[in-house]
Amino acid sequence: MSSINFNKSALVALDTLKGISKNLSEVQSQIATGKKVDSAKDNAAIWAISKVMESDVGGFAKINESLNLGASTVAVARAGAEQIEGLLEDMKGLIIASQEEGQDREKLQTDIDRLNDQITSIIDAAQFNGVNLLKGGDTVNILASLDRSASGLATSSIRVDRQDMMAAQVVDTAAGVYAAGTGGSAATLNATQSQDIAVGTPTAGVAYSIGLTGTDADSSAFVPASYTTAGTATGAANIAYVARDGDTAADVAAGLAAAYADYVAANSLDTDVLNVTADGDTLSFTSGVTDGTDTIAVRLDTVTSDDNVAKGAVYDAASINVTTSEGAAAALGTIERAIQATVDVAAEFGSAEKRISNQMEFVGRLMDAMKAGISALTDTDMEEASARLQSLQVQQQLGVQALSIANASPQQLLSLFRS
Structure with missing residues (x-):
């Protein structure tokens, strides 16, 4: 039965065309923005997950800056300790020379004093961004990671102990x-x-x-x-x-x-x-x-x-005196202890620097993996979107033609009333 009051075919064609136009608009938006989930209305669960991950990526970027700063600070301290160890080796050569009778011990002592002055200068100068790990102070904690769990978000740090190389040994004889x-x-x-x-x-x-x-x-x-x-x-x-x-x-x-x-x-x-x-x-x-x-x-x-x-690693070296035979003999043990203690300090900083470097590498890879995960969740698959766009454009053209045909069907009723 045909009716001039209701055209079912046109209504169906119109609804189909509206659906095609809506899908086409979505695909065009995805292509324009590059995002298949650009807001919470696109997919609330995926959008929420991606926003948390993006926040963590931003946090890890700041942590990477902290690690870079910490690595530089520790590298300066390690370089200073290694340089001091070399100077102590030079001092050891002078002390060995002083063991021989007939040596001008006063001149040897002058050279030893100059080396001690240089060691003090290196310790004073071995600072980065105002932090000197070769002098006294609190332990340095370098921000290293964000740890997310069911209970919330926490941070973890890499601890680097200062090595006060010039500290004078003190035994608390009053309150101890x-x-x-x-x-x-x-x-x-x-x-x-x-x-x-x-x-x-x-x-x-x-x-x-x-x-x-x-x-x-x-x-x-x-x-x-x-x-x-x-x-x-x-x-x-x-x-x-x-x-x-x-x-x-x-x-x-x-x-x-x-x-x-x-x-x-x-x-x-x-x-x-x-x-x-x-x-x-x-x-x-x-x-x-x-x-x-x-x-x-x-x-x-x-x-x-x-x-x-x-006492610090080189504290005793500052009191070496080879001007006497007794002092020259005692200096051998003193310089050996100073060298070994300085080697230990340099090794400690080297170990900390390596750990920081490893953490930096891990944080970098973690950020890359998180960015890839966010992309997989929210970014548009452009190849798929291109194919879908072309399909929807063809469907839209066919929908327009179908609606045109449906709208033309009532005109056929006029032929029934012609004489």
Whole structure:
């Protein structure tokens, strides 16, 4: 049945054409913007995910800047430590030369003093953006990552410890908790003339000290006062080593043996009366003169205080004096310890720099992967859009023709009323 009031065919053709036009408009928008999800109305879930990921990409870009700044700061410190190690090697050559009789030790000492001045200059200058990792201060934390979890967003950092290379060792003799060695940390040299004391697991910041008590009624074998340290915190500061973070028992033992050697040199003592050496994590005490009545009690004391300060890697090098035979001999041990400590500092910074570099590489790859993921979620597939555009354009043309035919069908009714 045909009706002049309602044209069903035209209505169907019109609805079809509207749908085609809508799809065509969407495809044209996707091609123009390059986005298949450009706003929340396009796909709310995908749009929300992409916006969170874009925010994280922006955060990682700032983290990458932080890592670059941190890497430069650590690189400057590492270069400074490596340069100092080279200067210490030069100083070692001068000290070795001073061992030979007939050398002009005064001129050698002048050269050593100039090297020490240069070391101080390098330490002062080894700063980047106002941060000097070769001088004292708080630990530096370099922003390294964003960690997203179900509970929220958090950050993580790479910790770089400052290395105060010129720090003067301080044992807090006023407020510190002093503990005299007893039991397994104390022994007496008499007829045996040899005793060992194990250091045990050290604690960073604790000052470990060798305590001595000499007994000789007539002072025939030695002067007791020369081999006696007061049984107080003040006495514990005489032959001491403040443990650093990461020190082993062997490090503490070696530090105490070196401190005793300095004590002997400073007080012109005889190592035949008492000598202290380190064997791994054990201190060995030996004497060639003690007996049943002439004794030296030895012990491992400790001072616990937040105000204890571990000495810097090159602190002892500044006091080297080769103008005397005794000083030249003692300088060999001092320079070896300074070189090893400086090598450790440079290695520590090198390790931190490598970790930062690895993190920078990871963050870069992570940002690339996130950008690729965002693109896959939101960007238009241009090849698909092109093919779809052409298809919709053909459908639109056919729809227009179909609507034209449908609109023309009522005209056929007029022929029924012609005479």
